[in-house]
Amino acid sequence: DAGVIQSPRHEVTEMGQEVTLRCKPISGHNSLFWYRQTMMRGLELLIYFNNNVPIDDSGMPEDRFSAKMPNASFSTLKIQPSEPRDSAVYFCASSRTSGRYNEQFFGPGTRLTVL
Amino acid sequence: GENVEQHPSTLSVQEGDSAVIKCTYSDSASNYFPWYKQELGKGPQLIIDIRSNVGEKKDQRIAVTLNKTAKHFSLHITETQPEDSAVYFCAASKGAGSYQLTFGKGTKLSVIP
Numbered sequence: 001d002a003g004v005i006q007s008p009r010h011e012v013t014e015m016g017q018e019v020t021l022r023c024k025p026i027s028g029h030n031s032l033f034w035y036r037q038t039m040m041r042g043l044e045l046l047i048y049f050n051n052n053v054p055i056d057d058s059g060m061p062e063d064r065f066s067a068k069m070p071n072a073s074f075s076t077l078k079i080q081p082s083e084p085r086d087s088a089v090y091f092c093a094s095s096r097t098s099g100r101y102n103e104q105f106f107g108p109g110t111r112l113t114v115l
Numbered sequence: 116g117e118n119v120e121q122h123p124s125t126l127s128v129q130e131g132d133s134a135v136i137k138c139t140y141s142d143s144a145s146n147y148f149p150w151y152k153q154e155l156g157k158g159p160q161l162i163i164d165i166r167s168n169v170g171e172k173k174d175q176r177i178a179v180t181l182n183k184t185a186k187h188f189s190l191h192i193t194e195t196q197p198e199d200s201a202v203y204f205c206a207a208s209k210g211a212g213s214y215q216l217t218f219g220k221g222t223k224l225s226v227i228p
Contacts, residue, residue, distance in 0.1 A: 033214070042218060043204065043218040045215065056215075093158075104216060105161070106158030106160065107158050
């Protein structure tokens with residue numbers, strides 16, 4: 001199993017530019033999560049999809065952030081326009097929501113730097 | 116909502132010694148407590164978890180304990196090795212039907228050879 005795949009691994013952009021982060025969950029997993037990690041705030045859940053449907057986006061910072069999951073094998077997180085305070089590591093995780101407990105498997109992350 | 120506190124934030128031990136990381140949680144409905152290890156430049160990886168119906172679980176050099184009455188749980192690593200150096204996160208969840216994992220702020224463990 002290839003695990004959760006994220007691209008790009010690193011992204012450097014200038015303030016005001018659009019940034020798109022991509023995620024391929026583990027095959028067979030029906031839940032997908034986007035997290036943001038910073039030194040100050042730790043790991044924060046941004047949005048959660050179940051069966052490709054956004055269930056909870058209460059963690060999305062503001063309207064500049066949007067996420068889509070057009071099919072079971074692909075999701076994007078878009079920031080438009082980007083700001084320096086968006087600089088962080090963004091993780092995608094997936095899980096199979098069967099049974100009582102949902103182990104989440106994380107991807108390697110995308111380190112975003114907004115200048 | 117749930118709040119997870121984790122201590123210490125940094126921990127240095129000599130190789131071969133034991134390391135203990137402690138977490139407390141606030142929501143008594145939480146019943147699933149995973150521990151993640153994050154190595155430099157990588158995503159968090161589940162290393163062990165414990166459900167609320169048990170008080171302790173062991174996997175080789177790693178053990179977790181849970182005290183539901185006091186709402187705290189701990190990670191114990193024995194015979195530490197340099198490759199144990201990483202950031203460790205505890206988390207809490209309500210388990211069945213709940214996707215939400217609330218993470219602690221992490222503990223940076225350094226094992227000194």
